Amino acid sequence: MTKPFVHPYLPNTAPESRQAMLEAVGAADVEEFYADIPADLRLGRALDLPEPLVAEQDLTRHVGGLLRRNRPLEPGRSFLGAGTYHHTVPAVVDEVINRSEFLTAYAGEPYEDHGRFQALFQYQSLMGELLNQDVVNVPTYDGYQAAATSVAMSGRITGRRRVLLVSDAHPDKLSKVLDFVAPTIDLELVPTVDGIADIAAVAARIDDETAAVWVETPSFTGALETAIAELAEAAHAVGALLIVGTDPIGLGVLTPPADLGADIVHGDIQSLGLHPWFGGAHAGFIAVHDDPRLVMELPSRLFGLASTDVAGEYGFGDVAYDRTSFALREEGKEWVGTAAALWGIAAGVYLSLMGPQGMAELGETLLARTAYAARALSALPGVRLADSAVHLREFVVDLTDARLTAPELVTVLRADGFEPGVVVGENHLLVCVTEQNTQSDIDDLTGAFGAALDNTASKENVA
Incomplete structure (x- = not known):
């Protein structure tokens, strides 16, 4: 900044406070913190921003004006x-997740947070029944992250790098996955025929270097894959896994991918009781069979039911905690960060209401x-x-x-x-x-x- 500005809302903006912090860490200037960023990526000038709004009423008016520019979605x-997606959200879903014990429960541990852990255990159980899978994780940040983690897991499990994507995936999802798995996975796209997987092309390209075949059903264009069982058989014949991305909204009538041979099933739960707020409330799920080879590669948290010191009493807590980066730190398979646990509770309420x-x-x-x-x-x-x-x-x-x-x-x-x-x-x-x-x-x-x-x-x- 060219002139010091002490902001009424932000702490440590006073020059004296900034200088004290610099001296405490041994830095001469704030620029030292950005030394690792290449010079050609730096702006090199002050941001072209309007003057700050220091009066609360002015800020309220400004934000209100921005909000009025939004148009409500007419279903x-x-x-x-x-x-x-704009699916129906029962009123009780919003009522439950806006309760303070859920809305404000960011972290917590088993000895102090049985309510949230129990709610997430029930969500996992309901999702497991819908997916016909044994193990479902606490929601990841979004469905894209669930897809990227699923693909990365296949490489760790098989010790191979090659993954075949045989469906038309959402372009943004594909971009996220490519960025995430680039160091460990070579992702190859097999073009679809008439909207679904080209079985002959997949059979010609799959080999003993393949870690997994990745299917999206419904695909980005909404097409439902009809040959999941054949793709599973082809993958398993060479020691590869079948990864299926899906939206659970249709599984009340469609055959669950696990029943057709899928090893890892992933997707987003936005359709299950989450509003399409400004691009959606999103959370990702990953589901696997009760196979240690698969379960121990899940980097995200799992909540389970366990007995306590009191006979007949049970509690809820982390399962296989020692496989997470919380326990392993830099040796962890993947980093476990901010989860979308509140949305998992919302989806659990939704599924319990729908049945x-x-x-x-x-x-x-x-x-x-x-x-x-x-x-x-x-x-x-x-x-x-x-x-x-x-x-x-x-x-x-x-x-x-x-x-x-x-x-x-x-x-x-x-x-x-x-x-x-x-x-x-x-x-x-x-x-x-x-x-x-x-x-x-x-x-x-x-x-x-x-x-x-x-x-x-x-x-x-x-x-």
Whole structure:
């Protein structure tokens, strides 16, 4: 800073305090702390920021103005997905997770925090039943981290580096995984055919150097993989693992990947009782069989049930704590940092409210409405589906033969109050349908689609 500024909200901004801290650590200047950052990455000047707001009422007005620029998501007119979804959240979910004993419980230990540990143990148990897996971790930071950790685990377990990704993964997820596993894993992409895995291509590329085959079902485009069992058989034949990324929202009606041969199942629990707040509340899960070879490579915390010194009394605490970086520090397999434990409690409440029958009805609804929307939109002139796979919740419409590009169509429909989907290419739009989108809502979207294309055609004829 060119001139000292003592901020009323931030401690240690007074020059005397800053100087005392520098002297305490033996530094001549703050710049010494950034010596490891290359000079070409430094800004070299003060940030171009407005003057600080020092009065609380001015700050409140400023933040309020920013918040008013946000538009609320209208469930019936929004068809956005691509990783963050607008599913129904029962009111009791928010009521429970806003209780102070959960909302403020960041850390804690078994001897002082039985309530949170018990709630997370129950979440893990409910997820285990839904996934038909024995062991489920305390949520990771998000689903991307769960995917990256799952892939890294396969390398540690098999002692191999090569992993084949055989599905269309979310681009952002793939970017995160590539960054995370780059030192230990060589990730190879096997192109899909008609939206799902190319079994022949996978069989030709898998060998005894392969650590794992990675499948996403539903994929980024919502396609459901039909050959998980065949992929598991091919992977296991060469000593590799099958990793499956999935969204648990459909598992009330779909066969769990574990039943088809998956060794590691991962995903995000945002769909299970978490709102799509500004990009979503996200948390990742990893599920494995009760196999020490798999369990001991899980870097994140596991909560289990244990007996106490009192006969018939039980408590809840860490399982196999000695495998975590909390115990091993720099020798840990991976770093265990901030978890999304509160979202795990939310998902646990959601699953307990839904029950098996509720999850089955929800899955059937999603499949039916997705199919209905896909048929309705692809019946419009110039609109067709990008593939013929079975889809859950999302699908891609191809607008190559339409009179509007995907960005142009979004602009037109947004002005009419719709969010019709996510642009995934100049002529491709990813459309998402949840239980929040009724048949009437889908009909309204189809009508708006058709009107936008017809109006464009009319303007061209007039011209």
